[in-house]
Amino acid sequence: MAGSARLCVTNQKGGVGKTTVAINLAGALNERGQNVLFVDLDPQGNATEGLGLLEAYDAEPPTLLDALVDPTSVTAEELVYDHPEMDVIASNVDMNAAHSVLVEQDDAEMQLDALLSSLEAARGYDFVVVDCPPQLGLITDNALCATEQLVIPALAESTSKRSLELLFDYTGSLEMDHDVQIEPIALVANRVEHTNQADQMLEWFDEALPDVPLFEIRKRVALQRAFEAGSSVFAVEEEVDMQAEFTTMAETIETRVTTRDREVPA
Numbered sequence: 001m002a003g004s005a006r007l008c009v010t011n012q013k014g015g016v017g018k019t020t021v022a023i024n025l026a027g028a029l030n031e032r033g034q035n036v037l038f039v040d041l042d043p044q045g046n047a048t049e050g051l052g053l054l055e056a057y058d059a060e061p062p063t064l065l066d067a068l069v070d071p072t073s074v075t076a077e078e079l080v081y082d083h084p085e086m087d088v089i090a091s092n093v094d095m096n097a098a099h100s101v102l103v104e105q106d107d108a109e110m111q112l113d114a115l116l117s118s119l120e121a122a123r124g125y126d127f128v129v130v131d132c133p134p135q136l137g138l139i140t141d142n143a144l145c146a147t148e149q150l151v152i153p154a155l156a157e158s159t160s161k162r163s164l165e166l167l168f169d170y171t172g173s174l175e176m177d178h179d180v181q182i183e184p185i186a187l188v189a190n191r192v193e194h195t196n197q198a199d200q201m202l203e204w205f206d207e208a209l210p211d212v213p214l215f216e217i218r219k220r221v222a223l224q225r226a227f228e229a230g231s232s233v234f235a236v237e238e239e240v241d242m243q244a245e246f247t248t249m250a251e252t253i254e255t256r257v258t259t260r261d262r263e264v265p266a
């Protein structure tokens with residue numbers, strides 16, 4: 001059984017555009033005919049809100065947390081919400097307890113991997129896009145280990161250097177503890193305005209990660225309007241110039257992702 005191509009959108013720094021990039025990249029992949037499952041792993045549920053599924057955030061169990069604790073205990077029908085552009089596993093207020101509950105599990109970092117394998121077997125997705133919380137720790141470990149392929153949004157400012165260094169140190173140590181190989185597959189300079197500092201940082205990104213394609217998303221209120229409308233920029237009436245960059249990102253990612261055959265949990 002072929003698995004899906006999995007990605008996580010990650011950077012432990014808050015407010016850099018993870019959720020915005022995750023929703024719009026998923027929208028672009030859908031626009032290109034890919035069958036997408038979106039997973040909101042952030043206990044704050046911003047992506048859940050930005051996909052118009054706020055009621056799911058307060059839904060009664062079984063929720064994403066139950067599914068992470070026992071990946072075979074919850075069915076796709078119970079867990080997956082419909083959205084016009086993609087299937088969605090919503091976050092839930094229960095996810096605030098995820099760290100303390102997951103830490104009790106034997107293979108605590110690999111629970112999302114098992115959950116995705118069983119959903120992929122049931123539903124046959126082309127892509128899984130996971131939106132990460134703004135910190136490193138057990139929840140993010142699950143995203144990193146389940147997907148192994150990182151889309152990294154970063155602001156074009158000098159603090160991003162340290163965030164990226166921290167992130168790569170962290171993924172390096174996860175690789176030593178688990179049977180995973182974690183690679184960046186796209187870097188997204190976000191909220192770019194062409195100042196001197198931003199131009200210098202774009203150069204730094206290119207030099208620091210020469211093999212990783214770099215995309216530039218400008219500062220645009222239209223991205224916030226789409227969020228408020230509950231969709232990506234591909235599903236709004238308004239023409240948004242950043243659609244083109246998200247489409248190029250989706251095309252590039254399609255050619256660079258690897259899809260691993262994975263074991264389906266019994």
Ligand SMILES: Nc1ncnc2c1ncn2[C@@H]1O[C@H](COP(=O)(O)OP(=O)(O)O)[C@@H](O)[C@H]1O
Pocket residue numbers: 013014015016017018019020021046134190191192217218219220221223224227
């Ligand atoms: N390119 C952009 N242009 C304008 N606003 C943006 C852009 N990217 C993100 N934002 C806004 O910045 C805030 C933080 O973005 P978000 O995607 O939630 O970041 P994160 O998920 O990393 O915390 C949100 O209010 C979002 O609407």
Ligand SMILES: [Mg+2]
Pocket residue numbers: 018019020042046047132
């Ligand atoms: Mg977010």
